[in-house]
Amino acid sequence: MMAITIEKQSGKAFILKKNQKLKVIDSEGGQVSDLVLFNSQDIREKLSSGKTLDFEETILISKGNFLWSNRSSKMAKIVEDTNGRNDFLLAPCSPETFKIMYNFEGYHPSCFENLAVNLKPFGIAPDDIPNAFNIFMNVQFQMDGKLTVNAPNSKAGDYLVLEALMDLIVGITACSAEDSNGGTFKPIVYEVYD
Numbered sequence: 511m512m513a514i515t516i517e518k519q520s521g522k523a524f525i526l527k528k529n530q531k532l533k534v535i536d537s538e539g540g541q542v543s544d545l546v547l548f549n550s551q552d553i554r555e556k557l558s559s560g561k562t563l564d565f566e567e568t569i570l571i572s573k574g575n576f577l578w579s580n581r582s583s584k585m586a587k588i589v590e591d592t593n594g595r596n597d598f599l600l601a602p603c604s605p606e607t608f609k610i611m612y613n614f615e616g617y618h619p620s621c622f623e624n625l626a627v628n629l630k631p632f633g634i635a636p637d638d639i640p641n642a643f644n645i646f647m648n649v650q651f652q653m654d655g656k657l658t659v660n661a662p663n664s665k666a667g668d669y670l671v672l673e674a675l676m677d678l679i680v681g682i683t684a685c686s687a688e689d690s691n692g693g694t695f696k697p698i699v700y701e702v703y704d
């Protein structure tokens with residue numbers, strides 16, 4: 511088993527075969543990782559936030575929950591989650607995020623760009639990228655629906671493991687949004703094993 515580092519504000523994409531496991535590690539603590547999944551046999555089937563929140567009957571997806579596709583198939587099962595706080599409401603940060611929410615002008619790295627660049631060799635176009643499962647992202651919500659993005663609770667070494675239930679293409683990042691990561695950017699480490 512080899513640990514692979516996703517450098518800060520970057521991303522990777524790779525194949526995860528059915529029954530293989532993916533361990534996503536917050537190696538330094540307080541770092542979000544955006545994850546998207548596609549059926550490697552037919553990339554029109556992909557991760558669905560709406561189907562997952564519907565079928566799992568919760569907006570807090572963690573150990574024991576399944577990640578579902580837009581075709582209502584189980585893509586993966588979360589089998590370990592040492593931190594336990596993840597978000598599946600918000601879209602990946604994109605160049606526009608930093609203009610609209612941060613009033614930032616000029617180039618800013620983003621999860622969306624990092625997913626698009628790394629998924630392109632698999633034939634996946636930017637417009638085909640779904641809402642990501644945002645591992646370690648600490649989105650809080652109030653009774654009136656107000657959302658806030660807080661710094662992650664994850665500590666160095668916290669990890670989430672998912673088991674593939676079909677052959678998958680995985681896109682994954684070390685998130686680039688200041689507010690999601692407590693104002694600093696760190697790497698994410700992952701391992702693939704049988």
Ligand SMILES: [Zn+2]
Nearest residue numbers: 603621685686
């Ligand atoms: Zn991001």
